[in-house]
Amino acid sequence: MRLYLAVFALLAAVHCEELLNGDQVLRIQAESEDHIQVLKELEKNVDWGLDFWTHGFSIERPVDIRVPDTSLFAFKDFLRDNNITFTVMINNVQELLDRERAEMVMNAEKKYKTKGFNFAAYHNLETIYSFMDSLVASHPDLITKVKIGSTYEDRPMYALKFSTGGEKRPAVWIDAGIHAREWVSHASAVWIADRIALDFKDNRAPVPSILSKMDIFLMIVANPDGYVFSHLTERPIHRLWRKSRSVTSNPKCLGVDLNRNWDAEFSGPGASDDPCGEDYRGPSAQSEIEVKNIADFIMSHGNFKSFMSLHAYSQLLMYPYGFNGTNAPDQPELHEVATQASKALNSWHGTIYKVGSIFHTIEQASGASVDWAYQRGIKYSFAFELRDTGKYGFLLPADQIVSTARETWLALKYIMQYVCEHPY
Ligand SMILES: [Zn+2]
Numbered sequence: 001m002r003l004y005l006a007v008f009a010l011l012a013a014v015h016c017e018e019l020l021n022g023d024q025v026l027r028i029q030a031e032s033e034d035h036i037q038v039l040k041e042l043e044k045n046v047d048w049g050l051d052f053w054t055h056g057f058s059i060e061r062p063v064d065i066r067v068p069d070t071s072l073f074a075f076k077d078f079l080r081d082n083n084i085t086f087t088v089m090i091n092n093v094q095e096l097l098d099r100e101r102a103e104m105v106m107n108a109e110k111k112y113k114t115k116g117f118n119f120a121a122y123h124n125l126e127t128i129y130s131f132m133d134s135l136v137a138s139h140p141d142l143i144t145k146v147k148i149g150s151t152y153e154d155r156p157m158y159a160l161k162f163s164t165g166g167e168k169r170p171a172v173w174i175d176a177g178i179h180a181r182e183w184v185s186h187a188s189a190v191w192i193a194d195r196i197a198l199d200f201k202d203n204r205a206p207v208p209s210i211l212s213k214m215d216i217f218l219m220i221v222a223n224p225d226g227y228v229f230s231h232l233t234e235r236p237i238h239r240l241w242r243k244s245r246s247v248t249s250n251p252k253c254l255g256v257d258l259n260r261n262w263d264a265e266f267s268g269p270g271a272s273d274d275p276c277g278e279d280y281r282g283p284s285a286q287s288e289i290e291v292k293n294i295a296d297f298i299m300s301h302g303n304f305k306s307f308m309s310l311h312a313y314s315q316l317l318m319y320p321y322g323f324n325g326t327n328a329p330d331q332p333e334l335h336e337v338a339t340q341a342s343k344a345l346n347s348w349h350g351t352i353y354k355v356g357s358i359f360h361t362i363e364q365a366s367g368a369s370v371d372w373a374y375q376r377g378i379k380y381s382f383a384f385e386l387r388d389t390g391k392y393g394f395l396l397p398a399d400q401i402v403s404t405a406r407e408t409w410l411a412l413k414y415i416m417q418y419v420c421e422h423p424y
Helices: 002-018 033-044 069-081 093-114 125-138 183-201 207-213 224-230 236-240 289-301 331-349 369-375 398-421
Strands: 024-029 063-067 085-090 143-150 156-162 171-176 215-219 304-312 316-319 354-357 380-386
Touching: 024 069, 063 069, 069 085, 093 236, 093 398, 125 143, 125 156, 125 183, 125 224, 143 289, 156 183, 156 289, 171 183, 171 289, 171 398, 183 207, 183 215, 183 304, 183 380, 183 398, 207 215, 207 398, 224 236, 289 304, 289 369, 304 369, 304 398, 316 331, 316 369, 331 354, 331 380, 331 398, 369 380, 380 398
Parallel strands: 171 215, 171 304, 304 380, 316 354
Antiparallel strands: 024 063, 024 085, 143 156, 156 215, 316 380
């Protein structure tokens, strides 16, 4: 009996540890340089198991951190002892995870009954890839599926090419999901792929005129291995996976932050050299096959005029640079384009976006894709952080997918049209 109880207690303990019951996301606001120094030390502290949902300590903007239930008491005490202000953004992370999972099960049943594609649901890689095949099959004159390489775990990486013909026309690149846990970016890209096809078929401006001059390449899942991992349900924590899945120099910590691995001021400030860090940059620029595949594809194509990357969350529309605070040579124009695009986005649901350089709106980041694209001569390079501003963070309810996609589409359309009208 005693043995039975001991085993039961052990199983219960393991089970509790795996769930994120009681984990909270705290929003922390530094108000002085001293606070910033204290908070920077936190990033090196592995004992508390902190998970940074946003990065970059500054007195201008707060940082969101998921704090495991077991560290919560001590961590809040630590903040109070240092007079650092915080608010609870998410009271119980597990509750949101449970809700999301229940929604997915319900949506899967619905799909089974109706056989239609549900855009208001999160889908796994297999479903997204089969959606891409159906879309290509329905619009064979417009869309082709281009395999640009394979991932570390040997999954294919696909971009959808929307083209009305011509050889290596000027082109727009759009990717989503380079960070695995930012599910609303993949889901929005799915809706946007369908919308491009429908607008072309229905002759709805400005898509036909854009596609008469340019091609659009849309990569819905830029980090397939990470995305598959984020769908594994045996441990809820997998849902919050950000990086790739490659082996690093530390056997305990897998994965590289694919948006710190580009050959753009690689290894500068704003990326971690610790394989256990959420923003680990990798051993060398483009060491990650996923980054190399995209970079090689874009360079060998040679005629991309715009590069856009969809992330979540924070509601930001950003342009280079991320690696430092200097203005990009095209800063005034990029700022104006981003401002007008964010106005277009706002016109649908009133969602407010902040516009600026990556460095000035979110954080210093070296080795980021948008800086890389800009430095390779792709002037109209932008990064989006989609909804929300932190109420749900990465766990945005699926009933917000379509409205998020729809408003994002207005901004993308504005930018693509602008690029068309401003050849260079
Ligand atoms: Zn991201």
